Amino acid sequence: MTDPHLPGGPDRDPSYSSPPPGQAPGWERAALERLAFSALAEQKSTRRWKTFVRLSWLAFFIVVAWIALAKAAPTPDKTTAHTAVVEIKGEIAAGADASAEFVIAAMRSAFEDEGAQAVVLLINSPGGSPVQAGIINDEVRRLKALHKKPVYAVVEETCASAAYYIAVSADQIFVDKASIVGSIGVLMDGFGFTGLMEKLGVERRLLTAGENKGFLDPFSPVTEKQRAFALAMLEQIHQQFIGAVKAGRGDRLKETPDTFSGLFWSGEQAVQLGLADHLGNLDYVAREVVKAEEVIDYTRRDNVAERLAKRFGAAIGEGSVRALRSLPVLR
Numbered sequence: 505m506t507d508p509h510l511p512g513g514p515d516r517d518p519s520y521s522s523p524p525p526g527q528a529p530g531w532e533r534a535a536l537e538r539l540a541f542s543a544l545a546e547q548k549s550t551r552r553w554k555t556f557v558r559l560s561w562l563a564f565f566i567v568v569a570w571i572a573l574a575k576a577a578p579t580p581d582k583t584t585a586h587t588a589v590v591e592i593k594g595e596i597a598a599g600a601d602a603s604a605e606f607v608i609a610a611m612r613s614a615f616e617d618e619g620a621q622a623v624v625l626l627i628n629s630p631g632g633s634p635v636q637a638g639i640i641n642d643e644v645r646r647l648k649a650l651h652k653k654p655v656y657a658v659v660e661e662t663c664a665s666a667a668y669y670i671a672v673s674a675d676q677i678f679v680d681k682a683s684i685v686g687s688i689g690v691l692m693d694g695f696g697f698t699g700l701m702e703k704l705g706v707e708r709r710l711l712t713a714g715e716n717k718g719f720l721d722p723f724s725p726v727t728e729k730q731r732a733f734a735l736a737m738l739e740q741i742h743q744q745f746i747g748a749v750k751a752g753r754g755d756r757l758k759e760t761p762d763t764f765s766g767l768f769w770s771g772e773q774a775v776q777l778g779l780a781d782h783l784g785n786l787d788y789v790a791r792e793v794v795k796a797e798e799v800i801d802y803t804r805r806d807n808v809a810e811r812l813a814k815r816f817g818a819a820i821g822e823g824s825v826r827a828l829r830s831l832p833v834l835r
Contacts, residue, residue, distance in 0.1 A: 586798040587790040588614035588623045592640075596632030596666045604639040606804040611643065614802040615651040622654045622794040623647075625674060626786055631665030634690065634741050641748055644673035656793065658786050659683045664768055668779075669745055672752030676793075678784040679771030685779055688749060689766030690742045692734060695722050753778060 590610045596602045614623045625644075631637075648655055657663070657674035664687040671677050679685055698708075708723040718724050720734070746764050750757065757763070758778040774780040784792075791797050 584619050584798060585621050585796045586619050586800045587794045587796045588617060588620035589626050589786065589799055589801045589803070590614055590623060591626045591628075591801070591803040592667065592670060593626075593628045596629055596636050596640075596670070598633065598636060600632075601803075601805055602629060602632070602636075604636045604643075607640050608643045610802045610804045611647055615647045615653055617802075620653065620800075621796040622656060624786060624789060624794075624799075625655065625657045625670065626660065627657055627663045627667050627671055628660040629664070629667035630662050631667055631687065634666060634669065634745065637666035637669035638744070638748070640670045641673040641752075644670070648673075648675075654794075656789050658784070658789055659685060659771065659780070660785075665689065669748055672749050674752075676782065677774075677780040678782050678789055679774055679780045680785065681770065681772040681783055683771035683774070684768050685771055685774035686768035687766055688745055688764045690738045690745065692720075692738060694720060698723065698725050756781065 590607060592602045592607060594600060594602050598605070600606075611623060614620050644655055647653075654676075655674045657671040657677045659671065659677065659679040660683065661680075662684045663671050663677075663679070664684055668686060668688065710718050710721060710724055712718045716730060716733075719730050720726070742764070749764075756778040758776075760777070763777070763779075769777060769779065771780060771783065775783065786799065787797075790799050
């Protein structure tokens, strides 16, 4: 006979009931656990399905956008006479859209196309690397001689420094009356923090093998010897620039004491000084000069994936490094 006062008895737990015949104690908890796990599994399955649907729609829109961009790009027609255009926009630098790599690849395609009656360099750039500009200038002159096709430079807002270095390789330069043209000079910029470090009591500990290995370090003073060396190098690059301008412009250039001083002028003044030939835009040159109104763009650019990778990845690191070093720049 069961004692009602023992643990588990009816006096201690009014809700107590004995398990059904053949059922072990704790069966209620097991059933609840099975129900809970089943609900969790269903929720996980629902979340996976929603994620799959969203990713599928995202992939679909990416494919549609990619196809639209591909169809929007004009395909050069070798059987139709046209004016070939190669854009040089933004900074002229390795890895940029206006790098020698991209510009030269586009120019070669344009020159080799049988339907291209002439090649137009459409320029809107403040300048950049003298190395990249020099490579493009040399290749323009080589391709002109090889394919016997005229080259015209058409300036939009700006054609300064390294951009003008490229423009002078063309047979003629067309500008807008308000364009900015010139800046035939070279610079090397940077910062020096030695005075500030002294005030803050900061000591620069730079160890080098070679007395000039720390040359242009922003935290170390520049000696007169190093300054003279840098100026001599800049002067040499400046003379290379001047030589390219004189070779490209020839007798059309009306040289003055300010021509190679780094000054820049409006497009109207540039025509008067012989830095440019005529006023005109791309449509005018295609219609009136080349006599081929159809314009086909041969410009090479990064694809969407490459552009995103550069914007969010390599470009950040590259910008940080570039901010800490000094290189000769034409601008």
